[in-house]
Amino acid sequence: MELLICMSIAGSVPVVICLLLYIIQRDNYNYILGRRLLLTGVFFYLIPVQLIKYLVPRDAFPKFMLSRESQLYLSGSLSFWSERKGEYVWMPDWFNIVSKLWLLGIIIFAVYQVIKFWKGAHSIRNFVFEKIEDPENNLTYYLIPDGICGPCTIGFFRQKIVFPESFPLHPDFIMVYKHEHAHLKNHDNLTCCAR
Structure with a gap:
């Protein structure tokens, strides 16, 4: 009887999460994630994973x-x-479980952020159409079409400063360039997305 209760609770958790996401998000609901949550719930309803410890x-x-x-x-x-x-x-055993889940969540979030930053930087890098070098003012930067993004630094190890093509005409261009160059000198892209 206890096994059936445990299986019911384990299967109900993803189903309840799916239902709450649907209620909260309505128009923006991700049906692929909802399907995965429902399949996970069905898996835990039908498979007694609680018995693995006895194997x-x-x-x-x-x-x-x-x-x-x-x-x-x-x-x-x-x-x-x-x-x-x-x-x-x-x-208590629950503290071990919670701490391991917390650590796993942090690792998954960190990996997700690194992948998201890499994809964003890669997509911006595809729009770069010109490299500008101004030895007189000691400036080196890359231009992208307007409307893609604002001034930013991209890349983890080969970092670049990227500006929209009309931004060098802005009166505060030198100050913004110095700000982005400070990100390059401090290697901020290794720790966070520098904007």
Whole structure:
């Protein structure tokens, strides 16, 4: 009976998230994401993933190699974080799960942002049509058509300053160039999108 309740809860979570997204977003609802959430819910309704922990045999690890704390941890009743001098800080299992999910979320978000920045920089780089070098004022920048984006730096390692083609006629052009050049000197594109 407990297994059926766990399966019902695991399957209901993605379905409820899908429903909430539909209610909140209405016209902008992403049907592909909704379909994936519903399929995930069906998967958790039908497949008892909670039983995976029983697939590992209990005698898979030799008993003489495991300390008392390790046996408690493997039994699933306690979890611990190692501290100095062989002491342990006992933490509830839910805290371990939440912290790992939080870390996974941060990693996924970071990878998503890097990919998004790379695609944006790559699309801007495709519009570059001229390189301007002004040795008199010590300026080097690239021009793109108006309306693509504003002044920015693109690239991770081979960074470039990009301006719309009519922007060099702007009265504050030199100040904006110095601002973007400061981003290049500090290698800000390695840490954030410099605009």
